[in-house]
Amino acid sequence: MDSGPGDETLLAAVAERDMAAFRTLYDRHAGWLAIRLTRRCNDRDLVADAIGDTFVAVWQKPQGFRGEGDIAAWLWGIAIRRLVSRLRTRGSAAAVFEKAEAAPAAEDQVLLSVEYGDIGQALARLSPEMRAVIQAVVLDGLSAREAAQLLHVPVSSVKTRLYRAKAHLRAALAEGSS
Amino acid sequence: MTGWHLDDDTLRRYVDRADSLAEGASAEQHLLSCEPCRTRVNAAASVIELSVIDLAAVWDRTRDSIEVPRPLVFERLLRGAGLPAHEARLVAVASAFRGVWLAGVAAVLAFAALAAALGHTRGLWLFLAVAPVVPCLVVASSYDPRMDPALEPELVTPYPALRLILLRTIAVLALALPAVLLLGLVIPTEAPLAWLLPAVGFVTVVLAASTWISPLHAAIAVSLAWLGVVWLLAARSGSPQAVLQARVQAGFLALAAASFVIFLVRRRRLHQLRPWRWRW
Numbered sequence: 197m198d199s200g201p202g203d204e205t206l207l208a209a210v211a212e213r214d215m216a217a218f219r220t221l222y223d224r225h226a227g228w229l230a231i232r233l234t235r236r237c238n239d240r241d242l243v244a245d246a247i248g249d250t251f252v253a254v255w256q257k258p259q260g261f262r263g264e265g266d267i268a269a270w271l272w273g274i275a276i277r278r279l280v281s282r283l284r285t286r287g288s289a290a291a292v293f294e295k296a297e298a299a300p301a302a303e304d305q306v307l308l309s310v311e312y313g314d315i316g317q318a319l320a321r322l323s324p325e326m327r328a329v330i331q332a333v334v335l336d337g338l339s340a341r342e343a344a345q346l347l348h349v350p351v352s353s354v355k356t357r358l359y360r361a362k363a364h365l366r367a368a369l370a371e372g373s374s
Numbered sequence: 375m376t377g378w379h380l381d382d383d384t385l386r387r388y389v390d391r392a393d394s395l396a397e398g399a400s401a402e403q404h405l406l407s408c409e410p411c412r413t414r415v416n417a418a419a420s421v422i423e424l425s426v427i428d429l430a431a432v433w434d435r436t437r438d439s440i441e442v443p444r445p446l447v448f449e450r451l452l453r454g455a456g457l458p459a460h461e462a463r464l465v466a467v468a469s470a471f472r473g474v475w476l477a478g479v480a481a482v483l484a485f486a487a488l489a490a491a492l493g494h495t496r497g498l499w500l501f502l503a504v505a506p507v508v509p510c511l512v513v514a515s516s517y518d519p520r521m522d523p524a525l526e527p528e529l530v531t532p533y534p535a536l537r538l539i540l541l542r543t544i545a546v547l548a549l550a551l552p553a554v555l556l557l558g559l560v561i562p563t564e565a566p567l568a569w570l571l572p573a574v575g576f577v578t579v580v581l582a583a584s585t586w587i588s589p590l591h592a593a594i595a596v597s598l599a600w601l602g603v604v605w606l607l608a609a610r611s612g613s614p615q616a617v618l619q620a621r622v623q624a625g626f627l628a629l630a631a632a633s634f635v636i637f638l639v640r641r642r643r644l645h646q647l648r649p650w651r652w653r654w
Contacts, residue, residue, distance in 0.1 A: 203409075215437075222433055227416030228405055230427045231389055235398065244427045248436045255440045269406045316396035327395045335399045 203267040211258040222251055225268065229275050236331075236346065237279055246279040253278065276336050280345045318368035326361040329354055380404060380411050389418045503604040506572035507597040510580045513543050514593030543577065571626040576600065578633035585640035 200220065201209075209217035226247055233243040253260075253274055261270045319327065332343035333354065340358070344351040380388070380401055387393040388401045405412050420429075576596050583592035 219433070222436070224412070224416070226429045226432065227419040228412045230429060231415055231419050232402060232405075234427070235391055240427055244432050247427070247429075248432050248439070251436045252439055255436075266407050268409075268412065272406060316394060319396045320394050322395075331395060331399070335402065 204263070207254075207258050207261055207267060210255065218251075218255060221254070225271050226251070228268075229271060232272065233275060233279055236276065236336075237283070242282050243279065246275060246282050249278040249282065250275040273337070276338065276346075277342065280338070280342050283348070284345045318365050321368060322361055322364060326357050326364065329357040330361050333358055378404075379408065380414070385411070385414055385418060389415060499604060499608050502569060503601055505569040506576060507593075507600050509547055509573045510576035510596055511593045513547070513577050514580050514584070514589040543581065547577065571623050571630070572600070575626040575629040575633070578630045578637065582633040582636040582640070585637065 201217075203221065203224070206217045206221045206224075210221060229247055229250065230243060233246060234240065237243055237246075250271065254271070260274075261267060319330070322330065328347055329343060332338045332346055333340065336343075338346065340351050340354045344354045347354065349357075384393070384397065384401060388398060391398075393401070405415060576593075579596055580589055580592045583589075583595075
């Protein structure tokens with residue numbers, strides 16, 4: 197499955213201004229980055245711009261990767277922040293919430309509880325706003341400020357929602373275990 | 375990098391965004407460290423690409439923006455002087471800054487200065503004939519759409535044409551004047567500065583005239599007229615010092631002031647800067 201040079205090799209080549217290596221890196225990562233970013237922001241143009249910005253940043257500063265962890269994770273860290281800054285400079289609110297989730301089918305529900313147990317159920321019961329905050333802060337590792345910019349809400353709302361979401365989860369898990 | 379991979383159903387739900395937060399988060403965490411699964415997501419994404427994002431277009435834009443050459447030294451200098459980046463670019467793209475062009479100007483000036491250094495009076499006449507018209511020719515050609523393909527889009531963009539033209543003129547002069555001045559210093563008379571006011575006068579005449587005709591036409595007309603005057607003065611065996619007389623210099627100053635007023639009054643016509651054409 198893994199053909200050709202690894203990402204580290206490619207990135208080193210990019211540092212040597214190798215356009216072909218850069219193209220390979222782009223082809224390898226732009227797709228899943230696009231998928232993941234569109235889960236954070238519904239505005240396709242904005243996501244496209246953020247991906248462009250990300251790879252321009254990679255081209256300009258490939259040495260930004262310090263060899264810790266996966267290059268994919270490094271790229272994601274750049275991409276999500278580029279998306280946030282695009283959202284900020286645009287000013288107008290982009291629809292950011294994940295699309296209204298269809299209620300999971302019964303077998304999916306079972307699958308979930310098998311695979312993720314109580315935590316999955318507990319998360320599913322959170323309101324979309326709280327899930328968005330959890331996703332931004334806990335899963336994407338954004339700061340409260342960045343999350344606020346991503347979600348177009350005040351920083352204080354991010355903090356209170358995060359606090360409430362944690363309380364919800366704690367309560368839900370305590371309830372499930374008892 | 376474990377033996378565990380996303381199963382096809384999970385992957386499809388992830389790409390279709392039909393999964394739950396927990397499942398999605400788990401998938402994303404796995405994707406960060408699993409090259410094969412990323413490849414599968416990319417493949418799945420390319421199938422539904424039309425509804426997602428045109429990655430080929432994003433690539434083209436990305437490549438274009440990284441292939442933009444580094445700002446010229448001159449542009450960086452302008453930015454250092456406090457000009458906003460986009461204005462520095464507008465000013466600096468004038469073809470007058472291209473090395474070849476400057477070299478040509480320098481060659482002409484060197485020729486004139488050399489002539490002046492060799493034969494005293496005749497050389498001085500030559501210098502006086504050439505040096506004052508160089509700045510206005512340089513300025514004019516920096517506005518000619520044929521020499522500067524960037525100019526046309528600039529003039530139709532919603533940007534104050536007056537500001538652009540003045541900024542550029544000042545920038546062009548800032549480059550052209552020191553060159554002329556330096557070579558003028560080679561000439562061993564009080565003439566070195568004699569060309570300065572005529573030069574300023576001619577530049578403003580060209581700016582004013584460019585609200586009617588092509589700047590290059592204007593510059594050529596001005597140059598020919600000046601050559602005629604110099605030739606006339608020389609033929610009547612007047613001394614080159616005639617140009618240095620206070621009232622002649624004051625005349626050039628008045629010319630500059632009058633032209634500038636005309637230029638300001640008619641500045642709305644600048645949007646239609648006429649390109650060079652063989653018919654008038």
